Amino acid sequence: MKEKRYWQNSEPYHLVEVLIEGNNVIFKDWFDSGKDPNRNDWSFKEFLSGKGKEEIIYQLGDRVYFEILGEVKKIQSRE
Structure with a gap:
């Protein structure tokens, strides 16, 4: 299964992005x-x-926070 590395919340005139790059x-x-x-x-x-x-x-x-936290833990466990 492919890891998710990007999340966003978009509202008029406001965009929040969270991404995983490297570590x-x-x-x-x-x-x-x-x-x-x-x-x-x-x-x-x-x-x-x-x-x-x-x-x-x-x-x-x-x-979303716990989803990101889970992805970080999954990536870190493979290293």
């Missing part, structure tokens, strides 16, 4: 598509210790 979880919060997003990068170790949890739950909900 990092990247959170991008776009308020204006013509400007650079607010961005946070967390290593898997940081993410597993709780960094980013509040931001992701607030913007995307706990179901």
